[in-house]
Amino acid sequence: MFRFLVRRVLGALVILLIISAVTFWLFYAIPRDPAMMSCGKNCTPDMLKQVRHNLGIDHPVPVQYWYWLKGIFVGRSYGDFGNCSAPCLGYSFANREPVLGTILDRLPLTLSLAFGSAVVFLIFGVGAGMIAAVKQGKWQDKLASSGSLIASSLQIYFVGYIAMYFLVSKLGILDNPSYTPLTHNPVKWASGLLLPWLVLALIWTANYTRMTRSQMVETLSEDYVRTARAKGMSSRTVFFRFAWRGAMGPIVTIFGIDLATLIGGAIITESVFSLQGVGRLALDAVNKSDLPMVLGVTLLSAGAIVFFNIIVDAVYASIDPRIRLA
């Protein structure tokens, strides 16, 4: 286990390094000058030069990348704009704040959104999928299949606005989406995020219903499930102890990747409900050619995916004794 973790974490760091280098390089392929935007309307060539210097973009790209890397370990100074202490992921061109601080500000909202909706879609998706698998071909199965087909063809911006209109404005059942930190007021935290959770979870629930159903149907036809029945195990035991155990692995794998994707920012959901999460941050940064911020959010997404992959592999190994961690 220890060897596995060390090896995988080292691998993850290499991956993040490559991703940051590629992002850096790609960014400079875009013909846009972030200094122009930062400098403002009445920009003189001298001012522009000064801004460029402050932003640290007056060096060749490899040198800039080196400074950026160094900043992570020793911090960095941005002239008039101020200092950025280690670990420094850079300094935002647009809102003139250290990147890391901004991301950390936005992260709690995004994490709340991601984990909250994950709980909803796991419970409903996996539950509906299991019921559909037990009742193969019966009305429950047909309902789950057609329901999930409809739900997965809906779009968040469509469902989101309709739900806002009816559930919040017209009927007033749910609160207007807002974010209160969990530590301040748990009740407000939940009530403010309930609508985004449900809307975001709707489409994912559909996917998990279908995935769980097909995995369960597959494992229910495995030989070892037949053996379990042949030795007199009850249908319930067969279903949960044998079939579900086999179906769990693939579902856990997909769930890890999905969760990581959500932590990278649910851009549309955040936009629809006017929530200031990581997704919105990424969108704004791209629009403003804010390289350090783009880089920071990209690394967050990549880091989340790499991290959850490690977790998934460890969990998979604990589910399936045939997998050896190495």
Add this chain to the structure above:
Amino acid sequence: MSNTNPLLDVSGLTKHFPIKGGFPIRRTVGAVQAVDGLDFQVNEGESLGLVGESGCGKSTTGRLITRLLEPTAGTVRYRGQDITHASRRELAPVRSEIQMIFQDPYASLNPRQTVGKIISGPMEINDINPAGGREKRVRELLEIVGLNPEHYNRFPHEFSGGQRQRIGVARALALEPKLIVADEPVSALDVSIQAQVVNLLQKVQQELGIAFVFIAHDLAIVRHFSQRVAVMYLGRIVEIADREDLYGNPRHPYTRALLSAVPEATVDEDAPARERIRLVGDVPSPINPPTGCRFRTRCWKATEKCATEAPPLVQAEGNKPGHLTACHYPETADPIPAPRLAKNTEAAA
């Protein structure tokens, strides 16, 4: 090249699959010794049977001969030409003369191609244009393997398992090969169909004079089809001989045990009771095979010498020429002595 030279000459053939491991940097920490120093020849028009239990390396051997796998050591000579490490280009002319038939007639045919396309595939790849065209040749081949030439445009799924294996045979025959490596060609088929395919292969061998390396675990089928038979155990040949000698006078204890384990569909109570030797335990791991003779851990006559000295594959005393046995204490026709039998085997009631 004279006629006395074998068609295929294999010497010291070895294949070790590396095992990766270690920390923090992965490296080769061991090897699965799938095939370890094989010597044998196949003469023109002859069928050599390779038998042994799962994990003995017989399939790997087939893949090494056809160069689907790269040998770790040793040489493979085809008509005197060393093809052990030949490049694709050098191998091309030889490839058309050595063909392969696989076990699974379902998986080894492309389901999206018609039978005509499948069988003419080898001709297309090698840019061979027989007189009268490829289609005519394919129809001839279908005829030879006992399929209706009208089925040229059908797809594999329209055929039964036995018919699919016939398609596989037709494809192997397309380039007029001199040697066919058949890897368990009938073991996926029903009993009544197995006999059809064995007869077809026998007809092909006899009428077209094609040499075979016939890999199978069914000893009765191998005896029926192959003039010479090699018995493998844990990556090595333990005995090789003409079939009459091998089945009639097995000298290696493993051969003797293997033959005695084959169930026969006879109920003749007047016939003398067949010898029953029951090996105990399992085949050891090819990652860490026993020293010396690899069979010694399950052998009832193993001594100190067997653990330290690997027995060479030689013509043991009393063997006919060409009958080679790798054993320090070759078997005689005598029954296995009772005290040792009690330890490792059971006598028939």
Add this chain to the structure above:
Amino acid sequence: MTSTDQQPFLSVKDLKVHFSTEDGVVKAVDGLSFDLVKGQTLGIVGESGSGKSVTNLTILGLHDPARTTIEGEILLDGKELLSASERELERLRGNKMSMIFQDALASLSPYHTVGTQIAETYRKHTGASKREARARAIEMLRRVGIPQPDVRVDDYPHQFSGGMRQRAMIAMALVCDPELLIADEPTTALDVTVQAQIMDLLKDLQQEFGTAIIFITHDLGVIADVADDVLVMYGGRCVERGTKREVLGAPQHPYTLGLLGSMPSLDGPVDVPLSPIPGAPPSLLNPPTGCRFHPRCGFAEKVAGGLCSTERPALDVVDGRGSACHLTLEQRAEFFADFAGSRHH
């Protein structure tokens, strides 16, 4: 035949099993009857699609009830199984009747240790404590010849060799001393030396416990080794039955004869072709009319009036011996005469 002087323990009467599929109704078993007494082994021989496995899954009630229609009667120790509730069947399975399968690796749960899988069967049917069940599991592993059973009990199936897995499977099936054991091709995936070990083991255990065994296989050699009585199935029907000696020594049905002719032996002639059965096994979606074997049968034209393609031959069983063929006994005596000469030298 021994079955006449003892009450049958398992009795299958005119069993019909039909599946509905997208392509139509598959008549997997079409009127099958047989009896089995305790301590005896019935070998069921047949090729793919003969209905041999379906029959036995039906005895245990492991078919998919939504797609299957079953007619006939299955009596286990006097109890009718086809009308039994799922709960009653659960109590019988693994307890009074159990089953072992061909592919032991796929048939054992990869997620649980071998010991757990044996112990849970024992606990389910006896209500034993965890500790007792574990001790029983170790004892069973020892009985089936697993070395160091107290250590291997905690291994997972993938840590066992092929032969040991099948032994563990047998241990699991026999943990509650069942009176009926159904073995579905238990040695087909194994090497011959391991196959021999497993067959010896089953014979020893049968002597010890008096279990009735149904041994399903396609291999007549295996049948010759383990069976007392033999039932030959073709296209969902029994075509021939009798004692092992009768069926293998003096076959009465052209299909049995064909099977024997298809198998090379260790001492038969080598340079002559085998005599296979032409064609392929029938589709059970649309089986041949009359005798299901007639399209592949070399003797069909010897029967007057084309009876073979129009009328199903009756299986008349006298003293456990019978065959379903329109040929007269005299004709068979004449046509099958070379058989003995070609197989025994």
